[in-house]
Amino acid sequence: MSEAATTLPDVDHQRVVFPEGLALDSGVMLAPMAVAYRTYGTLNEARSNAILVCHALTGDQYLAETQPVTGKPGWWSTIVGPGKPIDTDRYFVICANVLGGCMGSTGPREEMTDAEGRGLGRPWGTDFPTVTIADMVRAQKKLVEHLGIERLLAVIGGSMGGMQALQWAALYPRSVFACAPIATAAHHSAQNIAFHEVGRAAIHADPDFCHGAYWREGRIPAQGLSVARMVAHITYLSESALTRKFGRRLQGAKALTFLEDVFAVESYLRHQGSTFIRRFDANSYLTITRAMDYFDLAADHGGDLSRAFHGTPTRFLVASFSSDWLFPTAESRAITRALTRAAARVSFIELESDKGHDAFLLDEPEFHAALGGFLSGSADAVGV
Amino acid sequence: MSEAATTLPDVDHQRVVFPEGLALDSGVMLAPMAVAYRTYGTLNEARSNAILVCHALTGDQYLAETQPVTGKPGWWSTIVGPGKPIDTDRYFVICANVLGGCMGSTGPREEMTDAEGRGLGRPWGTDFPTVTIADMVRAQKKLVEHLGIERLLAVIGGSMGGMQALQWAALYPRSVFACAPIATAAHHSAQNIAFHEVGRAAIHADPDFCHGAYWREGRIPAQGLSVARMVAHITYLSESALTRKFGRRLQGAKALTFLEDVFAVESYLRHQGSTFIRRFDANSYLTITRAMDYFDLAADHGGDLSRAFHGTPTRFLVASFSSDWLFPTAESRAITRALTRAAARVSFIELESDKGHDAFLLDEPEFHAALGGFLSGSADAVGV
Numbered sequence: 001m002s003e004a005a006t007t008l009p010d011v012d013h014q015r016v017v018f019p020e021g022l023a024l025d026s027g028v029m030l031a032p033m034a035v036a037y038r039t040y041g042t043l044n045e046a047r048s049n050a051i052l053v054c055h056a057l058t059g060d061q062y063l064a065e066t067q068p069v070t071g072k073p074g075w076w077s078t079i080v081g082p083g084k085p086i087d088t089d090r091y092f093v094i095c096a097n098v099l100g101g102c103m104g105s106t107g108p109r110e111e112m113t114d115a116e117g118r119g120l121g122r123p124w125g126t127d128f129p130t131v132t133i134a135d136m137v138r139a140q141k142k143l144v145e146h147l148g149i150e151r152l153l154a155v156i157g158g159s160m161g162g163m164q165a166l167q168w169a170a171l172y173p174r175s176v177f178a179c180a181p182i183a184t185a186a187h188h189s190a191q192n193i194a195f196h197e198v199g200r201a202a203i204h205a206d207p208d209f210c211h212g213a214y215w216r217e218g219r220i221p222a223q224g225l226s227v228a229r230m231v232a233h234i235t236y237l238s239e240s241a242l243t244r245k246f247g248r249r250l251q252g253a254k255a256l257t258f259l260e261d262v263f264a265v266e267s268y269l270r271h272q273g274s275t276f277i278r279r280f281d282a283n284s285y286l287t288i289t290r291a292m293d294y295f296d297l298a299a300d301h302g303g304d305l306s307r308a309f310h311g312t313p314t315r316f317l318v319a320s321f322s323s324d325w326l327f328p329t330a331e332s333r334a335i336t337r338a339l340t341r342a343a344a345r346v347s348f349i350e351l352e353s354d355k356g357h358d359a360f361l362l363d364e365p366e367f368h369a370a371l372g373g374f375l376s377g378s379a380d381a382v383g384v
Numbered sequence: 385m386s387e388a389a390t391t392l393p394d395v396d397h398q399r400v401v402f403p404e405g406l407a408l409d410s411g412v413m414l415a416p417m418a419v420a421y422r423t424y425g426t427l428n429e430a431r432s433n434a435i436l437v438c439h440a441l442t443g444d445q446y447l448a449e450t451q452p453v454t455g456k457p458g459w460w461s462t463i464v465g466p467g468k469p470i471d472t473d474r475y476f477v478i479c480a481n482v483l484g485g486c487m488g489s490t491g492p493r494e495e496m497t498d499a500e501g502r503g504l505g506r507p508w509g510t511d512f513p514t515v516t517i518a519d520m521v522r523a524q525k526k527l528v529e530h531l532g533i534e535r536l537l538a539v540i541g542g543s544m545g546g547m548q549a550l551q552w553a554a555l556y557p558r559s560v561f562a563c564a565p566i567a568t569a570a571h572h573s574a575q576n577i578a579f580h581e582v583g584r585a586a587i588h589a590d591p592d593f594c595h596g597a598y599w600r601e602g603r604i605p606a607q608g609l610s611v612a613r614m615v616a617h618i619t620y621l622s623e624s625a626l627t628r629k630f631g632r633r634l635q636g637a638k639a640l641t642f643l644e645d646v647f648a649v650e651s652y653l654r655h656q657g658s659t660f661i662r663r664f665d666a667n668s669y670l671t672i673t674r675a676m677d678y679f680d681l682a683a684d685h686g687g688d689l690s691r692a693f694h695g696t697p698t699r700f701l702v703a704s705f706s707s708d709w710l711f712p713t714a715e716s717r718a719i720t721r722a723l724t725r726a727a728a729r730v731s732f733i734e735l736e737s738d739k740g741h742d743a744f745l746l747d748e749p750e751f752h753a754a755l756g757g758f759l760s761g762s763a764d765a766v767g768v
Binding site (some may be wrong): 180187188189190191193194195197198200201203206207223226227231234237239242245246247262263265266269270273290293296299325330343365 | 653
């Protein structure tokens, strides 16, 4: 794999640095702490039209514009923009790179600092502290305050983004008017932890990982990261989506050879793996998958998820996709039940789709209509 | 991983060598060809009580006795033995290591031969030809004939063993009185191919794989093979089985550290990976997963699975497990429909179990009763 020798390109991300830093759940004080972010649309005078979108494991802040590394459209361009369900003519949309990420927010590939906040002239690498979903949310809260916003009209996210949305509503109920956790869960299941662990094992097994110090050697663990992406990608698709896309189609004409990419589905997965390594940092992958694995909102509230939302003023839209087996509908139902027990205002929809977990990123008109209506109704209620 | 330096132990397997060899589907003549096997019970005078059990991807011929490498009980000891559903007091049970395997049958770790059948003093390694499920079955047919058996009372197998059972009935209908394909499918799905490809990519990515010539270097691709086993193992278990076994239990006392095995499920998977490398050959893993991926019995019969069984005299028991998502019940239903269209005598049962694909290896009383009854009825019909 020729990409093995490349490192991630340096991009000049828009960001804000908080010199006072952030006290992490692990007890570590991370200072200074930077949050890279992008905004779309205009904040109104009442500062009441701000929507925070939280990205998923391998997402970033380039929500609705060209991603500077890949040159591809933003990951939610289908849904965010003028006249779209997340209408940038009406809303001020914010998206921040998560803490621990690799697109400009403080994370393993950024410069390590000592206890006094002095730069040490080397990246954090594996010395980057363990972060949690709550840490990511606290970092975003600082950004939102920095932007002069007291209450968000909505916090929205799919997958790990949905975990953050739930965590936002639990931590800052007065700052979240509406919350839409999509294709997500209030904790990471044993199976999901197991799939993450396979990816981490593949990264650790790659000699180019150099025990996490690949940055020192000018190498990247391309093969390990690629295998991690391949296995994750399978979990993002449904069996029927894979069958429809590829079936048992052979990539080449010759059957019964021992090529490495005989079936079309294999060639596709290898492509997914090899493009991923050009834009994602392995230590970030380890850090963020761990944060997801640790997420357990009920456990943080004595084992009762409803306690996380007791007396919440926030209105919720919980959405799942019927063929999503990574975050199955049962998880969304559990969230909805807990919210109902907490006397929250909650709507739940299971959307029919055969596209698996990935559906939340794709063109799903029924989902877009539901989310658009939920936001529009919330905006009307607030007077936006 | 300290196992990285070890190689597989040499075991003196019981085997028969066929000097004339076998003509493979790929067009290659594999000669000589050896089949390693074990038998249990006694062949009756009429030679009518023989049952062939076909093993799965990582199984072997040590069905009902101590496995010589691991020292553990045979993989189907729960079901094969005196007084058990596959009753060795009544039946003569045969199990052969598959062609391409690593427990004594001709495969990548056995000595390579040239076109004249002369030994070349080195293992086949990646030069071992592509084999198919049908090739495996043809090799077993030679063994069965060698044992003087014209017609098997039954051919039974789960997972890849079930593929072989179906292939047996399709290739040699007059030689199979009864056939029990369990937790299997008539073709490998796109998702299953994709999971296999992740495992193969992990093996190829391991520098100790040495492009398949690890045997020359005295190395084994332990990390890659271990990752392959880990991802496969997740697919063998149901989400609920993983949750029941491990849930989100932490392995150690300390939360929020960056240990590699924080969750119990991770520790378990790593153990699965590291024990596997002591007993399985990486090139065999590549060879056999390919054979499974190529399996498509309908495609071999003009796209109509029923044509594979037209006019078959064989009686069938098709069995699936409700929580098996690797070979879901829908696949067994498709087999049953095709057999019905072919006017075959077929029973189909879906067994309630939350143990996933692995259920066919475990103590599942309802399954054991069904299989035992099916065999006993078949034996009665034959007069055993």
